[in-house]
Amino acid sequence: MNLLVTGAAGFIGSTYVRTLLARHAPHAPEAPRITVLDKLTYAGTLDNLELGHPRLEFVHGDIRDAELVDKLMAAADQVVHFAAESHVDRSITGAGDFVLTNVVGTQTLLDAALRYRVAPFVHISTDEVYGSVESGSATEEHPLRPSSPYSASKASADLLALAYHRTHGLDVRVTRCSNNYGPHQFPEKVIPLFITNLLDGRQVPLYGEGLNVRDWLHVDDHCHGVDLVRTHGRPGEVYNIGGGTELSNRDLTALLLKACGAGRDRVRHVEDRKGHDLRYCLDWSKARTELGYRPRHDFTAGLAATVAWYREHRDWWEPLRRRVDGGHG
Ligand code: NAD
Ligand code: TDX
Secondary structure, three states: OEEEEEOOOOHHHHHHHHHHHHOOOOOOOOOOEEEEEEOOOOOOOHHHOOOOOOOEEEEEOOOOOHHHHHHHHHOOOEEEEOOOOOOHHHHHHOOHHHHHHHHHHHHHHHHHHHHHOOOOEEEEEEHHHHOOOOOOOEOOOOOOOOOOHHHHHHHHHHHHHHHHHHHHOOOEEEEEEOEEEOOOOOOOOHHHHHHHHHHOOOOEEEEOOOOOEEEEEEHHHHHHHHHHHHHHOOOOOEEEEOOOEEEEHHHHHHHHHHHOOOOHHHEEEEOOOOOOOOEOOEOOHHHHHHHOOOOOOOHHHHHHHHHHHHHHOHHHHHHHHHHHOOOOO
16 A cells, blocks of 8 residues: 655654554555655655655655645545644744645645546644634534634635535545644744743743633544544544643643743743634534544653654754744743
8 A cells, every 4th residue: 555645744644654664564565655855845854754664655745836745636535634734923024825735735636646546635734724712612613714824724625625525525634633742843832832942941932811722632643543533434524633631821821831940030021823713622522523533742741852852852853843944931
């Protein structure tokens, strides 16, 4: 079986690929062969991938390159599509790449998948498509009310993917997950940004009052959920994948300060994010009842292990910080 995985030089995609490769012996004949397509934007790094693995091929390219995508899709049996511009703050200062990669790139992949009837096509969407959920939790039927250019581009891609199922009968499956954390996350997202700042003796920029709430999901649990959808999900269906640990940014920051042995003086209150969603919260009972999904990682232990990973892997994150520094204090 040939699996095409897009965006797997990034955080979640690379974790997914490492997990799949580790499941079998390197030369096991029944194990999937994986082709990664990644453009290596600022967010992608080959350090995330085991390049010498006999069942892994890396292709450097853009998901909008229709000729390249056609060639790869012709050789693929299944697709898991992670590639995206993924950072909300960047979409506020410039939305162009978000529309090009997240919308046009997804459509380019869907068109090619349709030509070769590649199935399933698992599309990785996000809880942000529902917009802020001020109370209760969003089921898969909740209206889509994205707030940022990022989430609007992800909602567009998500709806396009579902349209290829309704119009063409393509076996598309969509996952919408909550905020991921864990090793290998690019140090612009709140958890790795705050950890690496604290390890470097800097302050952490907390937006507004720090009262916004996120539901934290360990990246390994997310990858487990994605694979359940790939192997046991139903065509045309959406699956929410939640983490079960709701925290305000203020409370999260307090945990990170403690884990890094830093005091409250290291918090700098900065201007709030424009259009900042107050809260995300998913109802993931569909994934639980249909697929047997449940998050397995305890947040306290998972966060401690994540802090330890960043402590021990300066060689991984220092070059990435240099790519983006100037924007973060
Ligand atoms: P990431 O930014 O770490 O990685 C994205 C990868 O996509 C990078 O390797 C980048 O080089 C690649 N890429 C970007 N544009 C490309 C293009 N045009 N062609 C080919 N490759 C391209 O992102 P992530 O955090 O790993 O997120 C993966 C997916 O999960 C995204 O679709 C994101 O929207 C979704 N998601 C992420 C989270 C989260 O908490 N990180 C939560 C919900 C959903
Ligand atoms: O410097 C910061 N200070 C701060 O207070 C940053 C970067 C963030 N924050 C706050 C904003 C959010 O309320 O922390 C919270 C989390 O922010 P991000 O890490 O940027 O994540 P979020 O905006 O919630 O989006 C993430 O989850 C959903 C991913 O980046 C998306 O790709 C995913 O779709």
